[in-house]
Amino acid sequence: MKKITIAIDGFSSCGKSTMAKDLAREIGYIYIDSGAMYRAVTLYCIEQGMFNGKEIDVEGLRREIGNIHISFVLDPATGRPRTQLNGTDVEDRIRTMEVSSRVSIIAAIDFVRAFLVAQQQEMGQAKGIVMDGRDIGTTVFPDAELKIFVTASAEIRAERRYKELMEKGEKADFEEILANVKERDHIDQTRAVSPLRRAEDALVLDNSHLTIAEQKAWLIGQYQKATTEA
Numbered sequence: 001m002k003k004i005t006i007a008i009d010g011f012s013s014c015g016k017s018t019m020a021k022d023l024a025r026e027i028g029y030i031y032i033d034s035g036a037m038y039r040a041v042t043l044y045c046i047e048q049g050m051f052n053g054k055e056i057d058v059e060g061l062r063r064e065i066g067n068i069h070i071s072f073v074l075d076p077a078t079g080r081p082r083t084q085l086n087g088t089d090v091e092d093r094i095r096t097m098e099v100s101s102r103v104s105i106i107a108a109i110d111f112v113r114a115f116l117v118a119q120q121q122e123m124g125q126a127k128g129i130v131m132d133g134r135d136i137g138t139t140v141f142p143d144a145e146l147k148i149f150v151t152a153s154a155e156i157r158a159e160r161r162y163k164e165l166m167e168k169g170e171k172a173d174f175e176e177i178l179a180n181v182k183e184r185d186h187i188d189q190t191r192a193v194s195p196l197r198r199a200e201d202a203l204v205l206d207n208s209h210l211t212i213a214e215q216k217a218w219l220i221g222q223y224q225k226a227t228t229e230a
C-alpha cells in the first residue's frame with residue numbers, strides 16, 4: 001500500500017501523542033513527537049543555565065544551537081520512541097513541569113523553529129510517518145495526505161495531565177496545571193512564528209468525550225480513507 005504522511009496537530013495535553021504513537025505502531029509507520037524536540041531544546045537551555053527565571057538568553061542559544069542533537073530510540077519494551085539529547089536519554093526529564101512551563105518560550109524563537117522544522121522535514125522525506133505537534137499540517141508537511149486537528153476543553157486536558165503526573169509519582173497541583181495549559185494555549189496561538197492553527201484541509205477531532213478506543217477507530221478509518229484516495 002502506498003505510504004502517506006500523517007500530520008496530527010492540536011492543543012497541548014489533548015492526547016495527540018498517545019493517539020499518534022498508537023496509530024504509527026498499528027500501521028507500521030515511524031512516529032515523531034515534534035513537541036519532544038522543543039522540550040529537549042528547553043531542557044538543554046535549563047541545564048546550560050541559559051534561563052534567568054523565564055527569560056532566555058537568546059543570543060547564547062543562537063550560538064549553541066548547532067551543539068544540540070536530538071534523536072529517537074525505540075524502546076523495545078513499549079515499542080515507543082524515547083527522546084535522546086546529545087546521546088543521553090531525556091524522555092522523563094523533558095516531561096517535568098520545569099520544562100513544561102518554559103517550553104513555549106523556546107518554541108516561539110524563530111531560529112529554533114527553523115532548526116527543528118528542517119530536521120522534521122528530513123525525517124519525513126520517505127513518507128510512512130506520523131508526526132504530531134502544532135505546525136505539522138501547516139508548516140512542516142503542508143502536503144500531508146492526512147491532517148488531523150485535535151481539540152479538547154482546557155479542564156479535561158489539565159485533568160489528563162494531572163493524572164499522568166500523579167501516576168508517575170510526581171508532585172502535581174491541578175490549578176497550576178490548568179493555568180499552565182491555558183497559558184501555553186495562549187502563547188502557542190498568538191506567537192508570531194508558526195502559531196497553532198488548524199490547516200484548512202485538516203479534519204477536526206474533539207476528543208473531550210471520546211474513549212481511547214473510539215478515537216482509535218475513528219483515526220484508523222480516516223487513515224484507510226486517505227490511503228485509498230492517495
Ligand code: DC
Pocket residue numbers: 012013034035036038039103104107132133134135136184188
Ligand atoms: O506537545 P507538547 O506539549 O509536548 O509540546 C511542547 C511545546 O512545544 C508546546 O508548548 C508547543 C510547542 N510545540 C510547537 O510549538 N510546535 C510543535 N510542532 C510541537 C510543539
